[in-house]
Amino acid sequence: MTQKVDSIILARWVAPVDAQEKVFDNYGVALTDGNIVALDTHKNLKQQYSANHYYELPDHLLIPGLINAHTHAAMNLLKGFADDLPLMTWLQQHIWPAESKMMSDKFVYQGTQLAIAEMLKSGTTCFNDMYFMPDMAAKAALESGIRANVGLTVIDFPTAWAKDANEYIQKGLAVFDNFKGEDALSFSFAPHAPYTVSDDTLKRLGTLSQELDLTLHMHVHETAHEVSESIKQFDCRPLTRLHNLGLLSPAFQAVHMTQVIDDDVTLLQQTGSHVMHCPESNMKLASGICPVGKLTSAAINLAMGTDGSASNNDLDMLGEMRSASLLAKVGSGDASSFSARQALNAATLGGAKALGIDNKCGSIEVGKQADLCAINLNHIATSPVFDAVATLVYSATRDQVSHVWTRGTLQLEDGDLTRINENDCFAMASHWHDRLLKELRD
Amino acid sequence: MTQKVDSIILARWVAPVDAQEKVFDNYGVALTDGNIVALDTHKNLKQQYSANHYYELPDHLLIPGLINAHTHAAMNLLKGFADDLPLMTWLQQHIWPAESKMMSDKFVYQGTQLAIAEMLKSGTTCFNDMYFMPDMAAKAALESGIRANVGLTVIDFPTAWAKDANEYIQKGLAVFDNFKGEDALSFSFAPHAPYTVSDDTLKRLGTLSQELDLTLHMHVHETAHEVSESIKQFDCRPLTRLHNLGLLSPAFQAVHMTQVIDDDVTLLQQTGSHVMHCPESNMKLASGICPVGKLTSAAINLAMGTDGSASNNDLDMLGEMRSASLLAKVGSGDASSFSARQALNAATLGGAKALGIDNKCGSIEVGKQADLCAINLNHIATSPVFDAVATLVYSATRDQVSHVWTRGTLQLEDGDLTRINENDCFAMASHWHDRLLKELRD
Numbered sequence: 001m002t003q004k005v006d007s008i009i010l011a012r013w014v015a016p017v018d019a020q021e022k023v024f025d026n027y028g029v030a031l032t033d034g035n036i037v038a039l040d041t042h043k044n045l046k047q048q049y050s051a052n053h054y055y056e057l058p059d060h061l062l063i064p065g066l067i068n069a070h071t072h073a074a075m076n077l078l079k080g081f082a083d084d085l086p087l088m089t090w091l092q093q094h095i096w097p098a099e100s101k102m103m104s105d106k107f108v109y110q111g112t113q114l115a116i117a118e119m120l121k122s123g124t125t126c127f128n129d130m131y132f133m134p135d136m137a138a139k140a141a142l143e144s145g146i147r148a149n150v151g152l153t154v155i156d157f158p159t160a161w162a163k164d165a166n167e168y169i170q171k172g173l174a175v176f177d178n179f180k181g182e183d184a185l186s187f188s189f190a191p192h193a194p195y196t197v198s199d200d201t202l203k204r205l206g207t208l209s210q211e212l213d214l215t216l217h218m219h220v221h222e223t224a225h226e227v228s229e230s231i232k233q234f235d236c237r238p239l240t241r242l243h244n245l246g247l248l249s250p251a252f253q254a255v256h257m258t259q260v261i262d263d264d265v266t267l268l269q270q271t272g273s274h275v276m277h278c279p280e281s282n283m284k285l286a287s288g289i290c291p292v293g294k295l296t297s298a299a300i301n302l303a304m305g306t307d308g309s310a311s312n313n314d315l316d317m318l319g320e321m322r323s324a325s326l327l328a329k330v331g332s333g334d335a336s337s338f339s340a341r342q343a344l345n346a347a348t349l350g351g352a353k354a355l356g357i358d359n360k361c362g363s364i365e366v367g368k369q370a371d372l373c374a375i376n377l378n379h380i381a382t383s384p385v386f387d388a389v390a391t392l393v394y395s396a397t398r399d400q401v402s403h404v405w406t407r408g409t410l411q412l413e414d415g416d417l418t419r420i421n422e423n424d425c426f427a428m429a430s431h432w433h434d435r436l437l438k439e440l441r442d
Numbered sequence: 443m444t445q446k447v448d449s450i451i452l453a454r455w456v457a458p459v460d461a462q463e464k465v466f467d468n469y470g471v472a473l474t475d476g477n478i479v480a481l482d483t484h485k486n487l488k489q490q491y492s493a494n495h496y497y498e499l500p501d502h503l504l505i506p507g508l509i510n511a512h513t514h515a516a517m518n519l520l521k522g523f524a525d526d527l528p529l530m531t532w533l534q535q536h537i538w539p540a541e542s543k544m545m546s547d548k549f550v551y552q553g554t555q556l557a558i559a560e561m562l563k564s565g566t567t568c569f570n571d572m573y574f575m576p577d578m579a580a581k582a583a584l585e586s587g588i589r590a591n592v593g594l595t596v597i598d599f600p601t602a603w604a605k606d607a608n609e610y611i612q613k614g615l616a617v618f619d620n621f622k623g624e625d626a627l628s629f630s631f632a633p634h635a636p637y638t639v640s641d642d643t644l645k646r647l648g649t650l651s652q653e654l655d656l657t658l659h660m661h662v663h664e665t666a667h668e669v670s671e672s673i674k675q676f677d678c679r680p681l682t683r684l685h686n687l688g689l690l691s692p693a694f695q696a697v698h699m700t701q702v703i704d705d706d707v708t709l710l711q712q713t714g715s716h717v718m719h720c721p722e723s724n725m726k727l728a729s730g731i732c733p734v735g736k737l738t739s740a741a742i743n744l745a746m747g748t749d750g751s752a753s754n755n756d757l758d759m760l761g762e763m764r765s766a767s768l769l770a771k772v773g774s775g776d777a778s779s780f781s782a783r784q785a786l787n788a789a790t791l792g793g794a795k796a797l798g799i800d801n802k803c804g805s806i807e808v809g810k811q812a813d814l815c816a817i818n819l820n821h822i823a824t825s826p827v828f829d830a831v832a833t834l835v836y837s838a839t840r841d842q843v844s845h846v847w848t849r850g851t852l853q854l855e856d857g858d859l860t861r862i863n864e865n866d867c868f869a870m871a872s873h874w875h876d877r878l879l880k881e882l883r884d
Contacts, residue, residue: 283771398839
């Protein structure tokens with residue numbers, strides 16, 4: 001007797017992202033009710049299960065859905081708006097003025113929708129967002145079916161979302177209450193950065209995050225300037241200050257960390273904090289190089305993110321894995337540093353651990369939810385294949401992502417989004433593009 | 443009266459890669475007999491010309507065909523064969539043993555065919571090759587219609603191609619004679635590297651290159667180890683040694699140059715030598731960072747290459763442009779360094795200048811041959827478009843390349859190769875993959 005399941009996916013290779021870092025040949029999975037119920041050979045799956053849907057993927061690598069561990073999704077509408085500029089010129093003369101003219105519920109809602117379309121199409125099944133109007137990001141994520149961790153942003157200056165730290169926190173808590181219980185959503189407090197949030201506010205967020213069991217998501221040590229200013233003002237490095245305020249713990253996500261000394265490594269290690277590595281943004285803004293080899297050697301959990309589209313300029317986690325591996329090697333002078341497998345681990349399970357959702361996703365394991373991504377390696381640029389994971393990281397592009405499932409729901413089939421109309425996305429992008437140019441002209 | 447032409451291409455944007463670095467809206471070109479006869483607005487083109495073929499590319503950016511200024515094309519068959527290894531382990535324990543087992547006319551011929559398919563599909567219309575059996579690379583290039591500069595490799599140890607420097611030179615000259623006069627082909631002497639070719643041989647190549655008007659193509663300053671060994675053995679840096687031997691001139695192509703001091707800049711500048719920048723290979727092998735900002739500031743011509751597929755791992759010049767810009771910024775600490783436009787310049791006109799063929803290609807100009815590439819920016823990941831060149835370099839992938847022409851011949855149409863059967867390529871890749879694994883097992 002065979003057991004009935006919803007779907008069986010038969011792939012050429014499966015990289016479950018387990019402790020052994022194995023890649024299985026001619027393997028597949030069976031799914032029911034959004035969960036993975038079997039990971040086995042084609043033969044065993046066919047013998048033991050019968051399914052409503054069969055997906056034959058004879059040239060494909062099946063991996064856990066990619067987790068974009070740090071982004072500002074709605075900034076997709078500002079992609080390519082200002083490039084090749086020094087960081088402060090970019091922010092102060094281009095990005096902040098544009099945001100101040102454009103910021104609204106609709107801007108964030110539609111910008112996030114556009115970002116979700118790009119992410120699903122390129123294999124990302126979960127994103128960790130930090131932006132204004134987090135209710136709009138949560139709404140867009142929920143409607144699409146993608147998994148999201150929504151940052152409840154807190155910053156010590158007024159924006160269209162809130163006027164002061166107190167209001168950011170109150171409005172953030174209201175968003176959290178409003179969406180509580182949604183399986184696809186989780187939340188973090190997201191204090192923007194050490195240089196934009198006061199000690200008092202940080203302490204309060206530390207307490208609240210413990211009380212409410214919320215993670216903390218924060219830009220830390222993005223640039224050398226940030227570190228030197230902190231030493232001037234607080235007589236210590238930002239990470240030390242955050243530790244003194246009681247923020248570092250396994251619930252803390254330190255984004256960027258391009259400036260790392262041994263004391264920082266010790267602090268991250270001892271507190272069980274996570275590092276969200278955003279190599280392309282760090283390169284593009286000339287921020288520095290996060291020493292991922294040193295961090296992983298110290299058993300610090302590493303996640304990977306694209307940062308926002310305005311400083312990357314895409315949400316392509318395949319490209320980010322490649323950049324991460326290449327940058328780690330040249331940055332450390334060691335060609336064996338940060339292998340393709342380590343990159344894949346950071347881009348999947350590492351992200352799930354950092355977000356505290358690795359009980360649900362991040363690897364292909366029986367009992368986890370079916371967040372999955374298949375990449376078609378039958379492409380001139382990915383032939384021959386000696387090692388499917390190396391091919392994925394070093395040779396494949398996002399446009400080879402063929403199938404994506406979020407919690408068992410098929411989101412991408414043979415490269416086509418099943419639930420999102422791409423023409424609607426183009427229309428939104430065009431609308432906001434024209435409006436921004438008009439606003440800046442007027 | 444309208445003038446009759448072969449083809450008119452009407453693009454959304456044209457980036458001709460001229461001195462002004464302009465991007466033209468709603469522009470296009472007219473082609474006849476493989477040459478560009480007009481670059482103008484849609485309106486003017488339609489009024490002044492009538493064509494046998496019209497290509498309407500309403501969402502596309504038209505650029506000069508990309509020039510891969512340094513590769514080992516046939517190594518496509520070893521793509522992904524050995525990754526995440528230190529340079530000497532990679533070479534001595536993996537690549538060289540594999541090459542010694544596989545090297546043959548057929549290996550090079552078919553490997554080059556596979557590489558050409560990948561290059562044409564990703565917008566490259568010219569490649570600068572350095573490998574064994576250069577007659578086979580020339581044959582494969584000629585049959586495909588792609589433009590190639592074929593390196594006549596010289597190295598002071600025996601391989602399947604030749605037994606000593608003298609034989610490398612004699613066989614190289616025979617290849618040169620055999621293909622002389624082919625418009626799509628040009629040739630360089632390609633002494634492998636300062637540490638593998640003797641002073642006597644280098645002097646002889648210097649003389650021969652002048653007599654025969656051939657360029658010189660050589661790995662130089664790839665690693666710090668190469669430089670320190672040269673100082674031990676020759677009491678000077680490799681570039682200085684090459685200069686003392688009379689090799690540096692506008693005919694000299696220095697590949698890699700990750701180790702650069704001010705004296706090197708002066709030498710390159712004074713002699714008019716070119717630098718072939720291969721950022722992804724330099725990153726992957728942890729070789730170092732070529733200071734492209736410093737070189738371009740000194741008005742040294744910069745070309746761009748992927749290096750061979752075994753150390754990249756692809757022949758994707760779009761990806762290479764992105765890596766080059768990102769690496770230049772983080773390497774120099776200056777986010778304004780090496781803009782998207784500078785990357786495009788190096789990947790097109792810079793390559794043509796280095797190869798001495800900028801009278802024929804490298805930019806979209808009336809009178810040049812029609813080596814062209816169109817990229818479809820109507821993609822979720824490249825919407826919106828504020829600046830088409832920034833979008834190309836920072837957001838687009840090779841799979842958005844839609845149309846390619848080499849000397850006026852359509853090679854790629856809506857992403858499909860017109861003259862190469864992809865299934866043949868897959869079969870070749872599979873054949874050599876299986877054979878290599880069998881050889882290594884036996």
